[in-house]
Amino acid sequence: MATGARRLMNILDRYLFRAVATATLVTLLVLLLLEMLLTLLAELESVGQAQYDFMAALHYLLLIQPRRLYDLFPMALLVGSLLGMGALASGSELIVMRAAGLSLTRLTGAVAGTGLLLSIAVVLMGEFIAPPLEQFAREQRATAKGENLEIRGGRGFWARDGDDFIHVQAVLPGVRLAGIRVFRVNPDARLEWATHAESARYQEGRWQLEGISRSRLEGVAVLTEYLPSLTVASAISPQILDVLAARPDDLSFRDLRVYIDYLERNGLDAQSYQLAMWRKAFAPLAYLAMLVIAMPFVFGPQRASGAGQRLLIGLMLGLAFFLMNYLLGNVVLLYGYSPLVGASLPSLLFLGAGFYALRRLR
Incomplete structure (x- = not known):
């Protein structure tokens, strides 16, 4: 009996994983395509300068996509979890799962596990693949346009x-x-x-x-x-020099540590780089916050809403998180507060709000 129950739970976990992962990846693909289109339109203004032709612009566009994927992933995870779980709620499948013994905590944990697996892949890409490709893309673009990489x-x-x-x-x-x-x-x-x-x-x-x-x-x-x-x-x-030629947010965690050490040894201000480093360190927490904040909209009064309304909710929440992250970062740099606070507070606030809303649903 216990073995059968565990097997049922494993099947439901895999089903939830497919639903959330598929919706997240589709959302991420759509966001990437929109971002590519907007970037390409901006790059067309430079086509024809020296040896920078359309193929060079397209090559540059492809090389920077890992970095854009890393940037867009929190929004995609939030919208994807809303759409994926929302589709299950609309089809009354979540009601069946809860009737089968899956608690709200268990469902949230299964969704968080899905986010964890996807997050590991994205964090590894953001650390080891995106930074060197971004730097290489900038260098190739500057060379094709006949420019020096001025900083x-x-x-x-x-x-x-x-x-x-x-x-x-x-x-x-x-x-x-x-x-x-x-x-x-x-x-x-x-x-x-x-x-x-x-x-x-x-x-x-x-x-x-x-x-x-x-x-x-x-x-x-x-x-x-x-x-x-x-x-x-x-x-x-x-x-x-590679660090100086890039924005702090474009660097890997290791490069940020190296440059922060250099700045501190020479008595220079390292706050903007510390903020970028702590944001990378707290990225998994931000991903978890995106998943948790989505759950009340799936199990709460909005569970019967359509995909369009859930998409709008996801975009508004994602925009709110982005603005809070941006504004708190600027406040930290302006008033000299700890970068650790500026990097962690948005995720902690969203996480706390999500858990509070889930607690009220029980």
């Missing part, structure tokens, strides 16, 4: 390496830099010397600078020397 809106970027303050105008393909300026400051915060290099190439763990002019202060005079090349060691590695 921070074309004004280059600043970095600190011990007592040296470094400005780089552009990152070129092949781990090369253009327009490098290095300012050495002594412990008294006085400028010792300034170096300008036309270009630099990373070789065997060191930077090979070329076309160098170095100026230093001697009393009231400025002495300048010119060198054809110079090899220097620096803590700024190609990995850190």
Whole structure:
């Protein structure tokens, strides 16, 4: 008897898994197609620039899809669970399952298990596949358009390496830099010397600078020397340059940790990168929150509503989560609160609201 009951529960679990997983994947596919269409329309404005043709734009579009999938997954999971479970509710299948002995907690757990399996695949993609493909896509796009990969809106970027303050105008393909300026400051915060290099190439763990002019202060005079090349060691590695060329949210958890350590060692602000890192760490919690917040709309008064109404509810909830995540992140960065709070609070609030609503349904 017990064996038969367990077998029945396993069958129902698999049935729920198919319903939720299928609806989630279909929703994700639709969202990806819409996003691809909008991105393609935007990219068509650049087609014809240098060697950037339609096929290059399409290639770029395909390479960035893993990252877009990672971004769209929470919305797809929320809408998919509403549509999948809602279809079962409309067909009275959930009533039959509960009559067969499946409690509300057991049903929610089965749906959460489905989300967990899908989430593992998405998290692995977001960590190991999406970041390198996104970076490669940006580099290929910049090369085809005849551009350098300029950072921070074309004004280059600043970095600190011990007592040296470094400005780089552009990152070129092949781990090369253009327009490098290095300012050495002594412990008294006085400028010792300034170096300008036309270009630099990373070789065997060191930077090979070329076309160098170095100026230093001697009393009231400025002495300048010119060198054809110079090899220097620096803590700024190609990995850190890849980080600088990307938005914090586009980086892997490992790259974020490396760059945060670099910023903290040099006494620089790392909050935006800490926020991105904690968001990645709490991504599974966000996915769970999407599933839990959907359940009251399946078992509550809205269970008899149509697919269109459930779709609207899912989109509104997903938009609310996105806006809360965005606004809290900006508040954290603006007022200097802990990035851990900004990354976890939206998920915790949605999770708490979902469990509270489920408790009222019992």
